[in-house]
Amino acid sequence: MPVLIDFWAAWCGPCRAMAPQFEQAAQMAPDIRFVKVDSDAAPLASQRYGIRSIPTLLLVKGGQEIARQSGVMPAAQIVAWTRQYL
Template sequence: MAVAETTDQTFKKDTATGVTLTDFWATWCGPCRMQSPVVEQLSEEMTNVTFNKMDVDQNPNTPQEFGIMSIPTLVVKKDGQVVDTIVGYHSKEQLSQLLNQYL
């Protein structure tokens, strides 16, 4: 399962059901470029989680709504409700542990 691109228009629908992780990132962000392959790897292994990514430069409304000031920021939702938000680079093990709490 790949990481799907989500936008301001589709974010609510894309994260409405089950456990979802959204990676808020930008092309110019070094730590984001380190985080992306980790999220990609995890999406291959954790098929019971929906993985999304949002380019904050192209989609300013959702990050603003969530008060995202630093990237990468990873937002975990369960059935449409935010259950966790983490900022900065995190290892696959850290993200796996985080997500397993909500499954």
Template sequence: MATVELTTANFDEVTEQPGIVLVDFWADWCGPCKRFAPIYERSSEKHEDVVFGKVDTEAQQDLAVRYGIQSIPTIMAVRDGVVVFAQPGMLPESALESLIEQVQALDMEDVRKQLADHEHSH
């Protein structure tokens, strides 16, 4: 599956669906982003059940601000509408594959319970 361009118009619609959405926050002037792009594309070909989204932080500054993106590339993983991972820095292919496996293995009931507990304790 090819990557999907995410904008403020479609971001929530795409990320709130059941399943896994990876988001690559990038910009045209960013060298590491350009080096990461083919890795991300290759991974998207391998995992047809995962949505691979890209956010151009120059064009979509509202999204970058909303998620506190301070350095790019930042990779974010969303599963069933919940952000389960976000980390700046370029990932080598093996680390990206490992991240996808970890997100697939998550027990989402447990994740939601932890989020609820966290919200109650503040």
């Protein structure tokens, strides 16, 4: 199952703006696992994936990163962006 990871932080305004969009996208695409990673709480995960800005979406399939996108997106765009790589 593909996994879409949202790297975010509580202090990040754009991250807070994207949170409800990410939740809505998860409801629109039940065949994709949606996961949120707090960059402050999990700095090693952010370091491992080379996260330089937040929010950043990371699409992983079969344990491999297949796409990355930074910035706020509406739910429909998140789903469309994800589907183009699957």
